[in-house]
Amino acid sequence: MSRLPAPRRGNRLLAGGLAALTATGGLIGFVSSASAGTPPAGPGNIEVFPSRDMVAIEGYTAQAGQTATLTVSRGGETVGTATGVVDGTGFMEWNHEATPRPGGGFDGCFTDVTPDIQAGDDVSVSFSGSPLVDGMKVSSAEVTGVTASEPAEGNVNTVTITGTYGPDTDLGRFAVEVVNPTMRDEGNIGERAIGWSPNEAAEPTQGYTVEGTAANGEFSVTFGGLSPSDQQLVFDGEKVALSWMADATAVEAQLGLTLAEYGLVGGGAPGCPPGPDGAEPPAGEFSVVWDNQAQATVTWASAAPVAGGEPVDGYSIEAIDQTADAAGAQRLSGYRVGPDATQVVLDGLDPGALYDIEVRSIVDGELGAPFALAGTASPTPPDGETDTTAPVLTSTPELNGTTAVLADSRTLTLSADEGTIYYTLDGSPVTTQPNGNVPSPTAKIYQEPIPITAADTAITIAVIDTAGNATHASGVVSPRPAAAAVAPTGSAVTSFAGAGPDAANPQGRVSLGWNPVPDATEYRVRVYLRTDATNTNTLQPERDVVVTGTTADVTGLPKSAPGQRWVFRVQSKTPAATTYSPLTTGVNVVLPGDDIGLDLAQFRTGDEFRISGSGTVPGATITVHRPNATGTGPVTTPIPGYPSATVGAVEAPANAGPWSIVLDPAPTTAPSQIWIKSSQGAVAGPFTVDVR
Template sequence: MNSKLHEPGGPRLRVGYGRAGTIAGVSAVLCATSLMAIPSASAAVPTFPDNLVVFPDRDFITIEGYQDRVGQTALVEVTRKGAGVIGSAQGVVTAGDVAFEINHPGGYCWGAGTGLNVTPDIQPGDVVSIKFNGADAGATTVQDAYVTEHSSLSGTTLTVRGHAGAGVNPAQMEQRIVEPALKDTSVGRRDIRAVPGELTAADGYSSSLVFGNDGTFTATYEFNDAATAGIAAAASGERAMAWEVEDADANRQGLTIAEFGELGGPGMGGCPNGPLQSGPVGPTDVKVAKVNGDVKVNWTPAQAIPGTPAITGYRVTAVGRTVTGHEQSEAGVRISDPRASSTTIKGLPSGEDYDVYVVSVSAAGETFPAVPFIAETDTTQPTVTASPGGGTFSTAQKLTLTANEQGCDIFYTVDGSDPIGSGGVAAEGATLYKDPVPVTDSGKFTFAAIDPSGNVSDKGSVEFIITNDPVPDAPAFTGAPVAGKGNATVSWSAPNPGAEGLTISGYTVQAFTEEGVAFGTGQKVAGDVTSLVYEGLAGDTQYRFTVRATNINGDGPESPMSDPVTVQGETVANAGPDQNVNRGTTATTVTLDGTGSTTAGATYQWRQVLASPTDPDAVTLAGSTTLQPTFSLPVYKYPMTNKPLTFELTVTAGGGAKTDVVSVTPVPDRVTAGQAQWKSRDFRVTGTSSAVGGTISIRVGGPGGTVIGTAPVTAAVAPETGGVFTLRLRDGNAPATNPGTIWVESTLGGTAGPITVVNK
């Protein structure tokens, strides 16, 4: 785990490099397994050194790493099962271990760049994700572990109790208390921690962490002296920290830090309120009209921001513009139906002009500020359209009636009579249109609309003949469309033809633009063909498709839309497939493949996309103006990383240019240090590697620190597999004092650390 965590009033502390027992840092820790009964993220947990750190009690997020994205804008979203996105913000990645933060001083507010202006109340089971340009770049699920009560002290024994939800892996849990004053006690550091198991001795105290069968945990601390116990008991914010996963190199990823007693909501001035403190959004498309002496108001019902209290209704108020003795007349109604979309305020004095206010109401209050709307006199007739416009059909249809003015009431009849009676009101027997009308039998519909001002549309009618003859079922696509130059190939499976003895006579495929608008007329194939090269499409444009089958009785229903596909234009850039390349004991030659690009009259230019001018992973491309350039993947040496290398191909042809990118991911060996021991004039480190042939360097002072020795990786003795190494320094070659912690670095790319060196 690579988190640098923020302590209130204190410095950032590194948490969790290496395995349990060698973790430095803050708080209480939980790592859940894949069996956890909470929603899983659609994207994978970030890989080291990238990470997402969630502080649910403070609704605060830290984004760590992502140094290959410096200067790029990231979208962070909090998603809740059944509610959707409940919080979001955009932030620009900056250089350093902490890329950016949300809802913490110096960082971004929730809603920045997204308009979802609410601080989410982050809860266990929520998923926090990060995206760049719409592509997933990592996600973590908020873990279900937290302290439930303040620590209690009895003599020199301190007890902390908490909750660990189903699926929590006890072997990956710790509980911690952070108090800077502990550095000046026998503890000698600013935090104490309890790890699973019985009492285990540490400097100045012993601790244990045990779990009950009822989803609880108890952390117990036995201090060597009462004064130190009192300092720990006076600390606040007892923590539970939960890592979602641990990778093969013991890096813990996806971290939840639950802090007892911390308050949620805005973490800094100017940030939006939390969901329980946020007034509801107002209704939209408000229309206000004078109708005789009344004011008729129509609107589109509001949709509550996910995570905020539900909208329970509306308040509509008409305020007279005439001021008499510092007073204005006011009249209005309170509506308790959240689905309401209209009301009429009656009994208003004639000759007065009004400003009308429409606000939503929820448990958090009302929309603020309310926006005034001016009542106007409308004399324009509305119009109504019908879809489908009548005709003969083999199967039942649904009739949709649409008025051109918001707030119109549409009425229809099925006996041919006029739906609007004298006085411009609905006739007796007319039905108010609310939703598409099922048309299961032959018949005629007559319809008209009344707008909010009482204007009546012309009467319209449509007639249907429903034969109820069996038609084919909807086909199903058998895969994603395949892009070609100006075309796309779609394939589907043959559906049920409708009934025994019937056959499918043909298929019709329809293309749709990204906006869902039909592109041209559908293209047809015979009934024994289940694929089509859909020609005449615009290059560099995204499309989806539907297909429907036809038999002797008519057309069946359309299939669901296909996956999207972007059609190739005249110029095609194809940088080839992504690659994973094993690091070797010597530089490894890698070939990029742009042979899927345009070849006639084209020129090519490859470049490596670097995080900065001093990117340690920069390589030199040979043949950068050819379709298949090469580069040497170097032998690993800090500060190189194992992050994917990104290469961009630009193809220029016929006056146009296109680009495509490909990633090459170095695959390192996995190294561990099983033993690190020191005594005077004798220093020894042993460990393993997943590969044979590399050279191990032992460093002190950090990943880029001083190398104090190297050792080859040789084959393990059967039946073990992989490699092993031993570094032993004696006499004058051994460190004069215990180095404390070391880092292991392999020429094949693997790293591990910090590793605690113990005294023999």
């Protein structure tokens, strides 16, 4: 599976994996946690290509081999879903190149329909073996036009890219690029990608100049000083507006990245389902009850419109005479009804004819596939006998006709050995006659468990088979009362980030997760400052976080002072009471002042040992350590004879400063793995040494 050319990034990889030690010595792995509409925390990232309706994830090495579930939603409504197995590098993509699946179908595609991904859509990804949920919101920035000056001799030619952006776009996290690998191999430019960003100082360029503006929702970028051939290469290149939601500190990445490519067409990639505009009208289920030989009552379940597609305009219901005339023509008789209808009576039919009944949805004048027949087919009676056996209805919970029954799952499940199940919840009759065998106009076809949300919900049920035998039932059902709130189990830190260099504006973050509590509607994270010397935990109510899901981020935390640590405890709340549950046992974190990482550990035998990376706090001292006996962290003291390094000034866009350690000549033997520690508290590793 090939990947798209990556957008232009900085050349420093901050960390292959981050970790930090709690006060009790426990190791916490660096794993990000976010939710739809907020950017990932890294190292995993989501990249959306709305022009081609493509999504890619990368950096999820901790989830390698797990099944990722991708969801695209708009205004709270799901418009697209997909699944795929994360590869060994932490990468997966959808709607780029479909991969044939053994037994038919394709991997790398959305399910049923490819969504038309738009600005403002929420994109989230979850994993089968992890509580992690990452998300982002698609940006509005896009390229709207490309113009070129009239070609002329000399390096005087230009290409101008224009576009728009909305208030959601942070110009500090915005860039315009042209990608054309041929520019690197031919002409004077010498790079596969060139670009402009309003948040970066101009750098010297070769073979071209670049200048741009971005204000009041519009941008314009001009690449100039081009030869005629270079002008053509730039004009032919892929023009992309890049905008992202956050800058990573743990890895070099633009988190929650939207890449809006100019001039590309959306919809399904080859082998993948079409987009909403090309999708077939939806199909559903229907049933037929013959009132007499010349009249049939046809009932159907409303067909859900294709996600993101046009709504259902109506339904076509036809009786098709099975006998064709000499020319092969078959007589049709039927109706077309509006989108809210769920039943029609086909009358005036020939009593001597045999008919096939078809129900189809209509979308924008196009007929969909025939609906499937609902229910369970009745067994064929022996020759000469008539089926007089009524269907057997089963309900969970069991209805008793009068007293309210509690639905433990808050649903009512129905089944029958034959026939089609109909029901009403509004007090109206389920059949046209008491104990009859023709469904009423308000009857609904049972397709899935019925949600029971209100106390004393009255339900009327009828099961009707093809011979006209009917079984009736009724009852009153109430939902099970909400469970009492209890302290969540499994609370743990899923990731954290250092406080950063500005003590007056700390940026420390701790992300937590826990197991869901039955019926919980919200959770509260309580934050305490633990002082070991006095054995006290001081509640910091201003740092409380209330969420509805099972993850939370506590932000704005300063670095832990010596002898202090942060303690996090979680409570749940359910509709059973207005108060919160007891607290969980505390989760402890000694929050470092920084994040550090490594991008090179290269040992050249007989030459030198070069170790380099980045950190988020300038002036921090970096030391190199061997792994401890269990390999879960570093030993306390640095490797003897290894010098330390100092983190340099912070550089954009990574928001990190470089550091470097060089041992020249190289030591006699190379360590197989190393850890690095910062004087600001961060710990990272283990890292495998590249021995040459």
